[in-house]
Amino acid sequence: MAKDTQFVSQIADIERDFPQWYTDVVLKTKLVDYGPVKGTMVIRPYGYAIWENIQRELDARFRETGCENAYFPLLIPMSYMTKEAEHVEGFAPEVAVVTHAGGEKLAEPLCIRPTSETIIGSMYSKWIQSYRDLPVVMNQWCNVMRWEKTTRPFLRTSEFLWQEGHSVHASEEEAMARTLQMLRVYEEFARDCLSMPVLTGRKTEKEKFAGAVATFGMEAMMHDGKSLQAGTTHYLGQNFSKSFDIRFLDSDGSLKYGYTTSFGVSTRLIGAIIMTHGDQRGLVLPPVVAPVQAVIVPIASKKEGVTEACRALKERLARTGIRVKLDDSDNSPGWKFNEWEMKGVPVRIELGPRDLEGGKMLVCRRDTLEKSEIFLDAAEEGISALLKQIAVQMYEAAAARMRKRIVGAQTAEQLLNGVNGGNFVRAGWCGCRECEDKVKEFAQATARVLAEENDAQTCVVCGKKAAHTVIFARAY
């Protein structure tokens, strides 16, 4: 127990200093490290494995919707960025610029993609001729760069990994349907793979993507009650098709501009997982994306048969498709318990001479720390079922926490008290930018999404008639 205490003390207190807890956890579990250039991160194998699992799950869902993967160039001519007025205004201050290459000064500076609407739009313009070519729905998994002043691993770094989907449609309706479809894909993915409840909805004009007609977001509640924008989908109308001349000959013989969308999630999701589920002992990883789903710790491993039994169990579980690790290192069982708890492995299996005698193994859930026994004969079914159960119950627990922490407010004071108490605040808003800005000033909170139903009477700031009910929160 002394060891345990010592160990836990290495991670800052999750309630008293959440930012430091986060930094301690991401570094000590070797998810990530700081890169040599300010604001960059190195995603270490344990962190990258989470990203690979996210990719695999999301990619399969994208394909089901008829989305194809492709790869577009990293460097975008600066003149492309300026073709869509709002877009350049939003992104120009954050771009990294290549001015020299191959030992020479470039005729036109190139920017490293902060997002690829412009360059993909220019290719779509070339590829799309007829309504028969539509819809086009492509996605790329790639790196992007946005030069940020304040950075934190996974949450905000100058370079990050993401996927960006881009589609073109013949009609506004179809494009809007795709925008909402992808929002649903993200929401279901968050629930089923990350055990993470989210609020989805339309963003305000102030919070929308630079160049979009409408942006929809999914917001997740972090341990400290702040919101994290975990994914967005954008209905771009004809803004980019007009800037990049994406036109098609329609079935009626007329030439029309297409309607485009884009949608993306990034390595930020890893930060969302950490801050949704983590506890004082460290990470609590959702089973579907955990790099290691079950770890076997041998007890009294020098006793006859223990090592062999652990190895055989590992083989059996691996064959079932469970990502299992046998920790047969020289460290003590207690040390291993701490280590794998900190690393958030969903299930720990303890196997020693007494368990073998009884034909059982002891399993300990990371999320609830509950222990139970499973018959060795039924190890595959038992562990598979337990992992599924953990995924569902982690979601339910997080959803219950979130529900409790969404509070209503009729007045500015109530709103402030709400966010000060670590809550999302549901409140009426007249719809004007001035009131939105005031919320930011007095409560450091922003409009995360518009609620689907407007059940508020008056604006929480000015008291005029409420045009929308808004979820306000402080945000990452």
Place this chain on the structure above:
Amino acid sequence: MAKDTQFVSQIADIERDFPQWYTDVVLKTKLVDYGPVKGTMVIRPYGYAIWENIQRELDARFRETGCENAYFPLLIPMSYMTKEAEHVEGFAPEVAVVTHAGGEKLAEPLCIRPTSETIIGSMYSKWIQSYRDLPVVMNQWCNVMRWEKTTRPFLRTSEFLWQEGHSVHASEEEAMARTLQMLRVYEEFARDCLSMPVLTGRKTEKEKFAGAVATFGMEAMMHDGKSLQAGTTHYLGQNFSKSFDIRFLDSDGSLKYGYTTSFGVSTRLIGAIIMTHGDQRGLVLPPVVAPVQAVIVPIASKKEGVTEACRALKERLARTGIRVKLDDSDNSPGWKFNEWEMKGVPVRIELGPRDLEGGKMLVCRRDTLEKSEIFLDAAEEGISALLKQIAVQMYEAAAARMRKRIVGAQTAEQLLNGVNGGNFVRAGWCGCRECEDKVKEFAQATARVLAEENDAQTCVVCGKKAAHTVIFARAY
């Protein structure tokens, strides 16, 4: 047949104008397109799917060798590049440089990675303390940038996708063993997944990687008899560990520099596939990495039962894990035959009323254009077996072509005649740089690899004693 002729004529003659044939094929099959910035490419879905299949197959093989994936930053401080003298000399002329970001001039210019030995070395230096931490073997799938004067899609572009593996070992022996192990992994992958025979061996000092002690390459023979470097592995000795201070406390208590390696293949492999197997009709894709392995073309599709039978067949094949496409478009069967032949789909299945009556389907191999019948009842086993057979026979055919076109030379004239005839030339070399340069001058050929056994008597240039037997060839 008129259509067929017309169609074929759209692709330049493979014997008379191979470069134009290549350009025609990569563009018309929609593998790739030119990006807006000179020297860049857009990898379209049909091309990217090949890359995804390459990634899946290689990644599984890497994991079996104990390699873990990670992700390191795109931007490298210029000062890092200059720490290893040969390295900077080799890469500095090709780098793209970021001088401005976030609206400001950077204090230190950053270069977009042309390769990541330097930045990964700097992280390894931080992570590795003890011999217990070794070996470290990591890989990343990423984009890199090398500003080239002359570019061609897949073969040489300013940005390309690749994997780069980087390892650190406690001893020279272990590092060299890893270097050779990865060369074998590449060679077996080329054989089993790309049906592509390669020659492997050590590179000369002139041809080695900038900063390596020794480079090993695999070279593939293209349709025109030129060689394409399809993958390389590098034994880096202590060059980078000394430049980046990668030291470890050994078991004897002394502080030692590690021995490092690196290894990589890129989207160039797609070019290698095209130019190894392609023919006058277009692509011939190896079954293991073909995006579509079998295409079903309905014959007389308006006749009763044909469409239903084709759909049912597609479902059955897909369930077996075969990547199958049903072309139920309005185009004529003849048009479809041409289209899918050009796109290199390994197996075409024709299914019409007569086939259905006989309980059979007609299958046509893309590689040999041979036709045969398979019982519909045994479609899954039949097509799976055929795909395996095609993979093996494509390899054997390519290997036979290559063997025939490796000729010996005792004199400079014979060497020149050999490469003029579209051959690889096996010849003695004294080992001096001057003679190597002369071969380049008079035959435009380079030393591709050193043969494992030296069975030559004299240098093909100067006539002195041969230190090595070399495979000379013109190269991409």
